[in-house]
Structure formats: C-alpha cells, structure tokens
Amino acid sequence: MKACLLYSQKEWENTSRYFDEKAIVKDLGLNTLFLSAAKEIQWEDGKISLIREPDPFLEDTMKKVMLVPLREAEEILYRQEILRDCLEQETFICRLYDLTSHILGEWNKLGRRSGAGTGNYNSPGSLISEIYVLQLFVSGLKQLKELLDEHKENLRSHGLQCLHERLCSEFPPRLEKDLERILEDVVFYADTRETEPDEPGNRGLVDKPRLVMGCVIGQGLKLEDFRLEEVVTESRKNRRTGSILARAQDYLNLRSKNIFSVRTDTALPDQIKQLEFEAVRHIVSCSKSFVSAFAGFWDQLHFQTAFYRGAVNLKHFMDRFYIKSTFPVPGSRRTLHFRELQEVVMGLEQHMAPVGNTCDLDEKTLLLVTGANQGGKSTFLRSIGIAQVMLQCGLFAAAESFESGIFPSLFTHFTRREDSAMNSGRLDEELGRMSQIIDHLEDPSMVLLNESFASTTEKEGSAIAYDIVRALAEADIKVLMVTHLLSFAQRVQDELQGPECPTAFLSAQRIELQGRMQRTYKMIPHEPELTSFGLELYDEIISP
C-alpha cells in the first residue's frame, strides 16, 4: 500500500537531494523555515493564545522534503493541489497527522524497536504483541477510511482522492471483516476487545478456546502435519480443579476411551499451552503479509502528511506577519519574473513584513546586482533562492506572484563580507568549492553567487570572477550574482553582455530624502558604477 502524497507514483525516498544541501540551508537561512513549520499557533478570538513547542518530526520532515527538488512541473502541481486542499480543510490534515502519530506511537509502545510488527512470533510475549499490532493496524485503517469518507466531498486533489480509492481497494470491507473475525477467534490468547464485558451475567465466565485440528502419525509415532479445522473463543464457567463437578467430569473421562482431561497436576497444562501457542502463532503468521504491507505505509503516510501539516503551520506564521504567499508557477528555463517578492526568512526572524521587489528577468542568463552596501542586495538574492527552493518542493512562495524555471541543480556560493578577509587559504577553499560546483553542474543549472572571490584583491578577484562567470554564462548556466567587484561588473558590461549573454544589471535603490541619501531596499535597473557608496556608510557611522 502506497501513500503517494508527495509523488503521484512513488513513495518518499531520501535521495537526489541538492548537491551541497548544507550550503543551501546555511546561505538561504532555511532553518528558520523548518522551525516555523514545526510550531503550531493556536488562536483565540483572533489573538494568538499559544505557540506550541516545535514538533521535531515536523521540522525534520520539512527539512528533508524541501531539500529534494522536484524535476517536473506536473510533480510540483501535484503537491500544490494537495496543499490547497489541506489549507482549505485544516481539520482534515490535522486529524490525519494526529491519527498517524497515534498509530506509530502505540506501535512503539508495543515494542516496535524490539521487533513487534516484524513477524517475530517466537515467544508467547512477542506473539501477543503481534496480535495487538494487528489490531492496531486494523482499527487504524478503519479510522483512516472513516476520515477520508467524511471529507470526501471537499478533497478535490488527485492525490487525496487516489489515496481514498487505493485504501478502499487494498483494505476492502471483506478483509476488514475477516481480520476482525481472526482477532475475535484468538481473544482467548490476547484480549483485543475495547471494552471489558462486565455485565452482571458474565461474572465467573472466562474465555476458553475451542480448537479442532487434524494431524497425521509420522515417523516414530511423532504427530505432525497439523491442520486447523476450527478456532473459536468461547465463554465458559470457570471451574476450579478441585470442585465436585470437575472431579465427576474427570471420572467420566476416564471411562471413556478417547477423552482425557488436561487439567491435571502433570506436565499436560504446560503442553496444552504450547498447543494453543502454536495454533495462534500459525493464524497470526498468516497475517504477516498484511502487517508488512502496511507497516511501511504508516511510516510513509506519517512522513508525507507531516509535510503538509508543516506547510499549514508555516502559512499561519507568514499570515501573522503579513507576509504574502502565492502558489508559484513553474515555467520554462528562460522564465524568471515576480511581483512583490519578499525575503520570508528575514520576515519570520524580525517579525515584520520585508520590502517586496518586483522584477522581470525573463530571457536573462546573467544577473549582476551592484550598489550600496547594506542596501538589501544579499536579501534580494536570498529571496529569489528561497522562492526557488519553495517552488521546487511544491510549497507556496512569499510573493504576490512568482514564476521561474525548474533548476534541481541549484547552487549557492555565498561569502559574507565579514569573513572575507584577505587570506590565500580562504581563496583556496573558495575556489575549491567553486570547482566542486563546476563538477556537479547539470543542464539546466542555477548558481547564486554572493560576494564571491572577495578574499583577494579587487584586481585578481575581478579577473577570476570574469573568467568563471563568462564560462558559466556561455554554458547557458543561469547565474545570479551580487558583487562589489566593480571593475568586473564594468567589464561584463563592456565586453560580455549581448545576445551571447543576455545580462540584467540591478542596483540597490537610493533616494534623496530630507537632504540625505536613503536606502529603500528596492532593486532597480541600473548600470554598474564604480562606487558602492561605502564612503557614505563610513561617514554615516564614523562621523555623524
């Protein structure tokens, strides 16, 4: 049985992640997203009453799923469709997640670690756990079916509808009935009934088995080839061994040729226990294929549900800080345009809606962002990177609209100003990482470069940057770059840009307000300049 909520045809596998996922998480600050998705907000009268402790499973799931990029537009739309259902039917996704949590939690209590639910029936103890696991699965599947039935009308996504259909065909009512009968038949061994029968009339009654089986007499009179004929649990009066009735019965047995009592002081009671054990073991072991078919299913369903559950949490957080959200559109590799794109991580961290940017970068291979320090260049670059990652895992993006190509081969190469002291060791390491990226580029690829090659002189850095960027651009790799290497930018403008390498130049906007130059954190088209207005910043801070 497959859950298929993340992919239409297959289950989750933690493979083909982004090549340098650690760098992506760190450079784009994605941990904040994972954590927000793990926290549930409870509202009361329009106010927040409680923010729950983060659920580590949600956090981990978010991280895993976001770091495996989808490759096809249909895959992205498949998840977006399910996510839409979940955002509209919040109670549904919450109950589903609670159900899978409950099942897995109970299973752990029954000793999943030590093998319960894996077909270990080698002792009466483990056999009883196995019966409880079977019962847990049966009741869990019943509840799942009920939940899906209940929301049937409102679940429009292909993924959730198919889940419902698959469940109905792989856990049909007949199988459900048979499994329940088996559980009833072996009640004498493991009582899985949900309520205790304690009506007055039942007092003094105990569950006893009635087992009928056939066997043959094999080598050396050993009995073998046992086959079950009948298995029932019956309620019987509990006779004490010494009672007059019991003794009368045993006396009668003695006179009969072929009946004997097993309630004796000999080894018989133990051996009859073994007989019961083997009979029940046989019955339960037949259900092994059922249990193993659904064992993986619960894990998958829980994991896949967690992604949507986390997305719902994340949406609440974004709403709370008035951060926009939209389902991004997967487009062709030449597409990249957006309206009011916000840097969601910064918004979540600073509890405020960041400045939105609107750009049309369609048909551009290279984007160079230059301009004032502290002007929001890096934030802008990150906002594109984050939106790209969110697009590629089927999530919403923080914008009014966002459309971009699909780049499973996404790389970030961020150098922060503060740790870019001139140091040949660092340049060595930086170039090493660049070379690794080059090794792993695929077609198409997107590379985000932030202040790269700053750990050397401007002249050298520019030369290196020019060669690399030129090569990348000529290989049709999409490069989005923030740089302060002005002579490099100048050179790109003079020598590189053109039909071979369609380039966009952006710069952080500065406007004059009340007699001073102010930053707006908006990016505007602007030819590269030879100053980054660092002097102004210096003046601003050092000599106010």
Add this chain to the structure above:
Amino acid sequence: MEFVSILDMEESPEKEKPRQSFLLDLNLYQIFEKINLYWGENLTSMYCYLPAGPLCEDYRREVYADIRQEALYSILCGLLDQMKDRREIFTKKSEVTLELQKQVWHLQETACYCGAFRRLARELEALPLKSKGMLAFRTYLQNYVDSGRFRDMEERSARLLEKMAGFRMKLIYENDRITVLAEETQGNYERFLQDCFPGQNRQMRSPFRSDAGLTELEQELVKAFQKQSPDFFWETEDFYKSYQEYAEDTLIRFSSEIRYYLAFYRFQQKMQEKGFSFAAPSLDEDRDLYARGLYDLALACSRGSGPEQIVSNDMYFGSKESFFVLTGPNQGGKTTFARSLGQLVYFTKMGLDVPASCANVHRFSRILTHFSVEESADTGRGRLKEELTRLAPMMRAKPDTETPSFVVINELFTTAANYDACIMGRRVLEHFISTGCRGIYVTHLTQLCQAHPQVVSLRALADEQGKRTFRIRRSTAEGTAGADRLAEKHHLTYRQLKERLS
C-alpha cells in the same frame, strides 16, 4: 570364495599393533586429515595399517579399480546415505523410553535397512565388476536378499509402515478436555486463512518438541488413538520381538569398510579438480621402478592450492641401482622428495592411486623410515644415542619373506663428528643394500655419494642465480650446500655484516 571383508582376504596382523613411525615421518596424517575433512568422518584408523600381504594388496587394488568407475562409486555412496539414516533412526530408538514408540522406531530402522540392501542388490546386478572382492560381495548379497528371512522382514515392515502412513487423527480441545477421533479433517480454518491471505502456503508448526521422544500430551493422544486401532500396535510389537537382531554383520562391516575406498576416491577427485595428478601404479618387477611427476601429497594438502606451487620430480632406479643418496642446499626440497618416495610405496601397498602422473612400483614388504626428530643441531651424545636406538630395530629386522623393505632415511648422525658420521653412514648403507632393500638417504655428507656401487647420487638443484628450484636431478655432489647464497640474501656475509655493523 566366501565373502568376509572388502578390505582384506585375511585379517592383517598389523591391525592391532601400535602404529608405525613412517606414518608420522611421511606426513601421512596430514593427508588423512584432508581425507577426513572432505569425507566428513574420521577414518584415520583405516589408513594406518598395511594389508597382510601381496595378495591382499592386489585384492584392494582391484576393488579400487572398480570403485573408480563413477557408477559404482555413486551407488555405494547412496548405500552409505541410507546407512546414515538408519543410524539416526537407531539413535532416536535408543533415546526414547516408551516401549510403544521404541517398537515403531525399530520398524522404521528395519525398513530402512531392508530398503538399502534391496536397492544395492538391484543396482549391482547389471554392473560390470572385475575385482574379486566386489564379485564375491555381489554373490553374497544376492543370496542374502533372496533368503526367506530377509524377504519376510522386508515384506512385513513395508506393510506395517504403509498402514501407519494412512493414519489420520482429529483432536477436539474444548473446556479443558481433549477428544481424539480416528478421522480425517477438511482443514476448514486453513481454507478460511487461505482465502483471507491468498498466495501463502504456511504450515502450522508442531506444538511438540522436535526430538525423538513423545511429550506427555503426545503420549496421551497416541494412547487414546491406540485404543481405536489396536491391531496395528499388536502387529508392530510382534514384529519387534521377531526381528530384534535383524542386521547381518558382514553387510554392516562392508558398509563401514567400503568408506576406505570411497573417501579416498572423493579426496582424489577434489585434488584432481585442483590440478594434482594421480596414477594407478603398475607392479612389474621386470621393469625399472620409476615415477614421473612425483610430488609430496602431504605438502599439496597443507598448502597447495594448485600444482604450480608444488614441484614434482621424475625418478627411476636402474636395474643395478639400490639406493639414492640425496644432497643439496638447505631448504632445497630434499626432505620433500624423500617423503614423496615413501608415499609412492605406501599408497601402492594400500592398493590406492599414487601422487604421480605415472609409476611402476616393485613389491616391498615393509616401509622403514628414520627422520631426525628436529632438524636443529643439538650437540651431545644424548641425541646420537636416541637416533641409534631408533635405528637398531630397523637394521635388525630380518625380512620375513624374500621381499625387501623400502627405507627412507633423513639426515642421520648430524650431531656426530664428520669422520664418525661418514663411517657410520657408510655402514648403514651397506647393511641395507646387502639385505636387498631399496630406499633413499638424505644427507649433507657428500662423501656418501660414492659409498657403494649401487648408490645413485642425487642433488637438489639451484638455477643460475643460485635460487632454489626444488628440482632433484642425478648429479655428483658439490661441496657446499648453497649456504653462502642464503647468507647473502639475508645480508649476513662478512662484507655485508661489516657494512651493517660499521
């Protein structure tokens, strides 16, 4: 000829005597271990005594030639498998205490025995056997399986077992009571489980212990069943009483002794798969004693993954030649060659194939070996005395027939002074040559090469670079044993030591 044993026409007198020292000296135990390993049983004692005389040697050789036909080998292996089953049943029979059950196990044991020899008699019928031993056995077996007692035993046991196979028991366990019926069941619940979980064929495990005995519950069930079908149990008891001692000693002995051939044959096949060759030796006294491609089988067993690692040699004794005196560099393969000669004679006497690509061997009454206990020099008279004490019975032994012995001597008198050792060595050689013995004398005393006209000088060869080749050729002895080369290799020459120590 009345058939007694497949190993010997008459009992070998050596069977009960203490084991001879050549077994150890020729490293034969290493070979036996390998045979045991491939076979899976310890058969060493069978290989430790020589047959009683030349006729017995030929008797074995003929049987082994028959065994080498694939057909007979696999038929006999089949017999042994059934004998093994019988032994397992017998073990179970001895374990159980319930008389009723003992009788049933006995019934099965007997049936297994009857089946095994009936099959063997049928399969041997058409086989082209040549050896006296196998022909006599076939006749013996045929008479046996045609006897009235065997036929009666066979027929009765089969009938009873067939009856038993038809028994079906139904047991109903409810309210702490079990009812036993002699009825067939339909397996209704099994069918329900099948429908519920299609495609799996699970079988309920027996709720009872898997050993031979019956638990109390099983006993109660069987007793309840017995009351409903008493005839079978009476007949089984009657059978048990009539055929308590059913097995024929000669046949049991045959099935034990035949392993001598089968195990060696299996071993030989395994070694041949690795590339080692074996040959059935001829025994022509008019031709020279010779062997081509002779190698040390024990060495092949202990570290030979393939023949390329083990050097083989060709050798012959001319008509006037009696003794090899073998000299050469240390670790040059001298002892190995001497052992391989001893093994050649041993396996020929045992009637088995020899480790060579072809060979003609003469008859020898005994194999006499003398190996120094350890090769490191231990000065003092104690050691010399010990050597002489071991040598004395070898020299005193008068051959009881006209057939001479085969002698292998390895490094005698190493602790005596050179002059003394030469004289003693010469005397030993002269003694053995005069009594008509043949053999090999490995020594570092080059003077012994000319000790007697019937002595052949052999040398372990070195190639141009002075490396040891382990090849043995006829050649006159040189003075040194290549020790200087060894020293150079280990940087222990005077010049090297000076350099290293300066």
